Structure formats: C-alpha cells, structure tokens
Amino acid sequence: MTAQPDLFDRPLFRSRRERALRAAKPGADFLLRAVAEDLQDRLLMINRTFRTAVDLGGHCGLVSRAISGSGKAETLVRADLFCADPNLPPPDVICDDAMLPFRDQSVDLIVSALNLQFVNDLPGSLVQIRRALTPDGLFLATLPGAGTLTELRDSLTRAELELSGGAAARVLPFADTRDLGSLLQRAGFALPVTDLDTLTVRYDTMFALLADLRAMGATSVLKDRSRTPLTEKVLLRAAELYAQDHSDPDGRIRATFALVTLSGWAPHESQQKPLRPGSARSRLADALGVEEKKIGD
16 A cells, blocks of 8 residues: 655744744734634533643643633643744643654543644544543644635635746645544544634735734645745735735735634543434334324335
8 A cells, every 4th residue: 555645844844833933923823822712612611620631732832721721631731842932931741743752541631723734644643642542531623624714725826827827736735624523533532523613814915914824833834835936926916816806895805714623532431322223212203293104105
C-alpha cells in the first residue's frame, strides 16, 4: 500500500507559529479567544470533574484559562506546540501534536483549539489522543472546517487565473463536518459528536485579513505550494474582486470561519450503547398514533 504524501509543510508551520508568537500582535488572538470561550461553555455543561486535563497546543494560554475557569479539571497540563510561548510562564510540556508524548490511558481530558487542521495524519493523531485518554475520558477540539475563508480562496483564485492564466492553491483545504465525525468513529471514540458554528469577521480590506492571518501564524503551509509569491498586480486585483463580491453595503468585506467542534469519549462499559436490532418493546406506529402498514401496501 502506497503511503499518502504529506499535505502540510510542518517545519514551515513551526517557523511561522514561532514568528507569530514573537511578534504577538495585539488582538490577533480574537479567533482563538472566541473558540476558548465556547469550549469553556461546553465543559461547564458536563456534569463531572476530570482528574488530569491537557491543553494540547497551549500558546496564548487562552485554552488553559478556559479549562481552569470551567472548574472541571483537578490538574492542568499546558502542552505548548513546538516551542514555549515567550509571553507566558514556561509550559508543562513542549510537544508535537502529531506525536503525542503521553502514555496510554494517562490523562482524563484533552482539549485542542485551532491546531489539528495542520496535522498530516489526522486519523493517526486522533487514535493517539484516544489511546492517551483513560476509559471514559473526554476529547474536545475545535478546528476550521469546509467553508472557512471561502471568500479569500475565491478572490485569489480568480485574480490569478485572470492575470496569470493559472492558479495555485493559496488557502488550505478544510475538512467537512461529516468527514470529521467519521474520523472520530474510525479512531475508536465512543459517543462521537460534531457540530458547526459559523463566525463572520469584517475587515476594511483584504490586506487587513491577510495581516491577521500572518499574525496568527495561519498562512498557507501547503507542502505542494507555489514557491512564487503573488505579484502586487494579482493581489490588488484580488482585493478588488473581494470588495466587489464579498462586501456589505458599508463597503467592509466579510471573512467566514466555519468552526467545527468535535467531542468523543474513550470507551467505557458504563457508557450508553445502542440497542440490538429487533429488541424494541413498543411499536413506532403506536407512539405516533397511526395505523401500521406493511411495506408495499
């Protein structure tokens, strides 16, 4: 069987993440902040406390604060991705989320925000996460899904096609919500759930959006990317198309972030299980108050 080629340039992703941390542009963490607040709300709805929790990604400290603020973790481990955040106290662990350093069944809660979309082998990473969880441990993560930055993708592609006769991939591909749910099942999670929230952010120009993406360390890290930078002419045309087709009446442009939240539990005998086929004790027709009819009648 032929191994699937890597989609992302992980060393480039690491260097851009480090550069973004060093620059620390104020306000550039707005997306992570919104996701962390949502994850905290989800944890608050869970009626249990976890002995050991891991913030898988760590940078900015927002997810760690969300876990602590939920009151659901007795011990919190901040696992910074690739390098320590220079703006925070030293983390408990520095790791690569493609190769987790945790022993099997060693932690009770793993939370990840806006990192796993850059992993080349996402199914393999999910399996590692499930193995690291104790039985009945919880995995909770948010990552961008299909539909994210669709306006930017459209504008850059059209401008490059128009002026260069061809277009390279400039925006990352993002997974569909249904596909992510299937990956949770394949990785062996029990009670897998995925849901989608759409966040629309407005900017004065496309260049302001690009500046925020650079500040997040979230510009394209495709391994099979064009090494030729876009020309000023193409960028100006893309900005013109963006303003023309993806703006509001006040002239500000829209940027869509489709945020998919995943949750799954490490299997445990106490969890609810589906009934066996044919084990029902009442008829659907009785519940609906209608006459039962055989197929074909």
